[in-house]
Amino acid sequence: MTRTLITALAFALALGGCAKRERDAAPRNPTPKVSIVTAVREDVPITLAAQGNVVAINQVQIRPKISSTVRSVEIREGQDVRAGQLLFTLDAREDETVLTRSAALIRKIEADLALAQQTLDRNRTLAASGFLSPSAVDTTQSQVAALQAELAAARSERATNQVKVSYNRIAAPFAGRAGAINVHPGSLVQPGSADPMVTLAQLDPIQVEFTAPERDLPLLLATQTRGALTARVRLADGSERTGKVVFIDNAVDPDAGTIRLKAEFANADRQLWPGLFARVEIDAGVEQGVVVIPAEAVLSGPERRFVYVLQGDGSVRDQQVEVVRVVDERAVVNRLTPGAVVVREGGQNLRPGMKVAPVRPAGRPARGAGA
Incomplete structure (x- = not known):
């Protein structure tokens, strides 16, 4: 039992000695190498x-101005149309009948007015010769004025009916592309319908x-x-x-x-x-005259953005910055002094006060912000 215990103690002492030699031989943590760049003041083109x-x-939803029935569809879905091109034709028979009646009424009033004007001219001649009283001339003149007013009203009504007839021909208000067509020949269309006849864009x-x-x-x-x-x-x-x-x-x-x-x-x-x-x-x-550094030099913390600035003793300190914008992988920042040397790469594992081994990137200009 004693011999076994002595053997175990000797083995433990041997292992301890080996571990101590390994710890003594292990190298210390090297100083981290970081890429650095100098903050410069530049004129930066602004691209938003x-x-x-x-x-x-x-873009307009084509709807009818009157209640009518679709007579024909003049376009296809998805078709490019010209300004003024006919899109739909509605049933205009009733409106055309009313327009014809208005035209006939105008012709009747024009005939009555011509006859009344001839009577007025004749009565004026007779009154000048003393064969007719002035009151008769006044009566005839009043008839002429009334017929002239009726003719103006009839012509206005005809213009209104012409507008109503034009509502039966629906044309494109501008050049564009037609969308889905929601009506077909024979469909009843109304001004207040939920779906437009077609959408033009x-x-x-x-x-x-x-x-x-x-x-x-x-x-x-x-x-x-x-x-x-x-x-x-x-x-x-x-x-x-x-x-x-x-x-x-x-x-x-x-x-x-x-x-x-x-x-x-x-x-x-x-x-x-x-x-x-x-x-x-x-x-x-x-x-003009803004401070610029590479965008990758800016680190994000829980509540702020910052960069690591290299100090004279080889350590780094964190400096809060405000990123105004990023242009071509360059960050325009506030709160940073031009000429400050900042850590460009390798700052993710740094802590304020740590010593670093600064290295400028090979093949890059000293004005790292313009790289």
């Missing part, structure tokens, strides 16, 4: 990006509606006063199309803190379709 929706400049040119933060409004207005605001939209095939901003709303949304805008683009090839999501970029001039 936003997600928007494609909207038609003109203009596709060329077309607009993209989007919003911008209210902080960018002064910049947008200043650029607009100097000329047109250039806008770009990315198409489904990856290409870009250039247009211009044509609308800036007259009020900021107080709940969202945004301003509504619209940009207009040529769309002859129908690449932009109403309702699609689209990414819009606006060239809003140049922001």
